[in-house]
Amino acid sequence: MRNGLLLFLGVFCALALSWAGLLMTANRQLGHLGQFKDPIDESINPAPLSGVANEGRLVYQDLGCVTCHTQQVRGEGYGADLARKWGQRGGYARDYIRDQTVFFGSSRIGPDLRNEGNADLHAGVDAAYLYRLLYAPQSVAPGTNMPAYPFLFDVHPVKGRQPSDYAVRITGRAAPPDGYEVVPTPRARQLVTYLLSLKDTYDYPIEKSRNAPGAEPKEGGH
Amino acid sequence: MTDSASNDRTEQMEIDASAKWPVLVFFAAGLFWLLAGGLLQLGASIQLHTPSFLSECVWFTHGRLAPAAQNALVYGWGMNAGFAFGLWLMARLSATTLRHGGWLFVAAKFWNLGILLGVAGILGGYSTSFELLEMPRFVTLLLLAAYALIAAWSVTTFSIRNTENVFASQWYLFGAAFWFPWLYAVAQVMLFRVPVHGVLQPVVEAWYVQGLYGLWFVPVALAAAYYLLPKILGKPIANYYLAPLAFWWLALASAFAGSSRLIGGPVPVWIPTLGVVANFLLVVPSVIIALNLFGTLAGRWRALGGSVTLRFTALSMGGFVLAAAANLLLALRGVAEHLQFTLAAELRDWLMFYACFSTAMFGAAYFILPRLTEREWRSAALVKAHVGATVIGVLFLVVGLAAGGWEQGHLLNNGALAFSEVTKGMTFWFTWRSLGFGLLLIGHLAFLVNFAWIAFPLAPRDTVVAEFRNPPDLELPAAPAKEGHA
Numbered sequence: 001m002r003n004g005l006l007l008f009l010g011v012f013c014a015l016a017l018s019w020a021g022l023l024m025t026a027n028r029q030l031g032h033l034g035q036f037k038d039p040i041d042e043s044i045n046p047a048p049l050s051g052v053a054n055e056g057r058l059v060y061q062d063l064g065c066v067t068c069h070t071q072q073v074r075g076e077g078y079g080a081d082l083a084r085k086w087g088q089r090g091g092y093a094r095d096y097i098r099d100q101t102v103f104f105g106s107s108r109i110g111p112d113l114r115n116e117g118n119a120d121l122h123a124g125v126d127a128a129y130l131y132r133l134l135y136a137p138q139s140v141a142p143g144t145n146m147p148a149y150p151f152l153f154d155v156h157p158v159k160g161r162q163p164s165d166y167a168v169r170i171t172g173r174a175a176p177p178d179g180y181e182v183v184p185t186p187r188a189r190q191l192v193t194y195l196l197s198l199k200d201t202y203d204y205p206i207e208k209s210r211n212a213p214g215a216e217p218k219e220g221g222h
Numbered sequence: 223m224t225d226s227a228s229n230d231r232t233e234q235m236e237i238d239a240s241a242k243w244p245v246l247v248f249f250a251a252g253l254f255w256l257l258a259g260g261l262l263q264l265g266a267s268i269q270l271h272t273p274s275f276l277s278e279c280v281w282f283t284h285g286r287l288a289p290a291a292q293n294a295l296v297y298g299w300g301m302n303a304g305f306a307f308g309l310w311l312m313a314r315l316s317a318t319t320l321r322h323g324g325w326l327f328v329a330a331k332f333w334n335l336g337i338l339l340g341v342a343g344i345l346g347g348y349s350t351s352f353e354l355l356e357m358p359r360f361v362t363l364l365l366l367a368a369y370a371l372i373a374a375w376s377v378t379t380f381s382i383r384n385t386e387n388v389f390a391s392q393w394y395l396f397g398a399a400f401w402f403p404w405l406y407a408v409a410q411v412m413l414f415r416v417p418v419h420g421v422l423q424p425v426v427e428a429w430y431v432q433g434l435y436g437l438w439f440v441p442v443a444l445a446a447a448y449y450l451l452p453k454i455l456g457k458p459i460a461n462y463y464l465a466p467l468a469f470w471w472l473a474l475a476s477a478f479a480g481s482s483r484l485i486g487g488p489v490p491v492w493i494p495t496l497g498v499v500a501n502f503l504l505v506v507p508s509v510i511i512a513l514n515l516f517g518t519l520a521g522r523w524r525a526l527g528g529s530v531t532l533r534f535t536a537l538s539m540g541g542f543v544l545a546a547a548a549n550l551l552l553a554l555r556g557v558a559e560h561l562q563f564t565l566a567a568e569l570r571d572w573l574m575f576y577a578c579f580s581t582a583m584f585g586a587a588y589f590i591l592p593r594l595t596e597r598e599w600r601s602a603a604l605v606k607a608h609v610g611a612t613v614i615g616v617l618f619l620v621v622g623l624a625a626g627g628w629e630q631g632h633l634l635n636n637g638a639l640a641f642s643e644v645t646k647g648m649t650f651w652f653t654w655r656s657l658g659f660g661l662l663l664i665g666h667l668a669f670l671v672n673f674a675w676i677a678f679p680l681a682p683r684d685t686v687v688a689e690f691r692n693p694p695d696l697e698l699p700a701a702p703a704k705e706g707h708a
Contacts, residue, residue: 018477064285083637091488096420108563147277
């Protein structure tokens with residue numbers, strides 16, 4: 001190994017091979033994955049994010065929620081994701097084409113959020129719950145190590161103004177002093193809208209059949 | 223002393239003199255980030271068991287603090303230290319001086335300005351949320367340009383080399399010099415300029431993260447080990463003829479290894495499988511490298527007592543073996559089911575970056591800095607404190623993150639357990655983790671003080687006390703190494 005040019009070519013090829021073999025091949029397979037139109041109810045899936053939810057995606061991104069929360073559900077027989085009600089099924093690649101930024105995450109210090117807005121799985125999770133969770137996590141999830149996000153809320157005296165329709169009702173230790181109300185800022189509302197938009201409820205027929213466990217081989221069959 | 227030996231010595235002193243200020247500047251910048259990043263990391267770690275810590279201020283919310291710390295450590299400390307060491311070693315092994323070093327100051331300034339803006343950008347809310355690519359887009363070109371300048375110096379130094387042979391350390395440094403900008407540019411283009419769709423983003427992210435650790439930090443650490451061991455022990459690398467095989471094999475397989483991070487994820491199964499295969503293939507180069515390095519050290523373990531550099535290098539070699547094992551284990555489907563998304567996955571990255579790479583850079587610093595400054599380390603107690611804190615801290619964190627990760631996986635995979643119970647069960651391990659980071663920080667502080675004394679002394683030279691053997695004893699081993707390197 002004395003020839004600098006050969007060394008360079010080898011070094012180049014080593015990485016170029018993985019770029020072509022992994023990234024470009026995957027891109028060829030998945031790059032054109034599109035929405036699926038249900039033949040019966042003619043719904044388009046996955047539905048795109050609403051404008052406000054898309055703003056919330058940016059809040060999720062800038063606060064670094066991905067540091068502690070994954071957004072990927074492992075399928076049946078692999079981990080306890082389904083038992084934990086983090087999804088009704090394992091995730092498909094197609095679920096993610098609606099996400100401009102995909103927050104897979106790599107750490108589960110907090111629970112998975114891929115289906116946080118799925119009311120079938122999380123009965124008590126609505127906007128009011130999420131506001132309380134963000135403002136004073138201990139008030140709704142005692143023992144959690146999720147930090148509070150007081151900067152997403154505006155605490156001000158009610159006196160001299162009309163009470164806000166959006167004021168968060170908080171009782172217990174975290175409650176604001178008498179005569180004050182806790183109002184979510186636009187950023188908080190965007191974030192909560194985004195969180196409530198997180199659900200993979202539609203099951204795609206093609207993916208479903210591909211991911212279904214194989215049938216038991218018939219006796220004497222090939 | 224023979225004529226050629228004394229010529230070599232003069233030549234080495236010339237090279238050292240030419241590299242002195244660039245190396246000192248990069249090391250100083252690296253140490254600043256090591257301390258700053260370490261403090262941020264400790265803060266982020268404390269938040270996991272004391273969530274109210276610094277939570278009132280949006281700049282220090284956990285989701286921003288943790289990635290800011292990681293970026294400061296990886297790009298600030300890791301890369302700066304790698305530049306300092308890589309430039310010096312490339313000049314030494316190529317037996318040529320580092321020319322026009324002034325440009326490297328420019329590069330150092332831009333690089334560190336980029337990191338400063340990047341880390342502040344993450345704390346200020348401009349994070350991109352992609353692991354190790356969180357720094358806002360506006361610093362990308364700054365970093366790439368600064369890096370290009372630094373890598374160009376390294377590669378140019380290599381191409382005007384005055385030696386016949388090219389030593390193993392040079393392959394690794396040469397490779398690393400090119401791999402980072404390619405990895406970084408491809409990731410930037412595929413994630414931000416022309417973003418790929420859906421789950422392709424995590425694929426690119428996994429490829430980049432593993433590439434950065436496996437094709438930059440680990441190779442630079444190996445370059446250090448391949449150089450320092452024979453140099454200090456005065457014997458050639460054992461089974462050196464296998465080293466080229468290990469290099470190419472490692473390069474090829476590491477580049478593919480990242481996708482095993484996506485095991486069980488919503489991607490086509492061939493993607494993680496390719497990564498699993500690559501991780502299995504990595505066993506061969508890892509074993510060869512271990513044979514090379516531990517084979518060289520075999521029978522000379524007592525030398526560890528006499529050299530701080532050797533102790534750090536041995537620690538780094540241990541870190542390399544553990545990192546290889548962790549990569550392999552986490553690529554097993556059954557193990558990944560349990561340990562994915564836990565502290566054990568963090569341990570894998572931390573082993574590559576800290577236990578393998580950072581310790582190697584400490585060892586190299588203890589070797590290089592006295593030669594460059596022609597002074598001795600001022601305080602032997604601080605050196606001992608650094609070695610002690612690092613050894614204990616590394617063991618402490620390896621045990622804590624492995625056991626804590628195991629516990630976390632166990633709790634998470636018990637579907638009947640409420641999530642608050644998982645958090646409660648993990649509080650002990652999160653506290654353990656903070657203690658470990660705190661311990662390492664003490665060592666870093668000791669190192670920083672000693673570094674400041676040796677690099678920018680205020681006292682006149684004659685008051686400096688000599689604590690260690692004179693460098694020339696180490697420079698001229700009794701039996702010269704077989705592999706021709708300067």
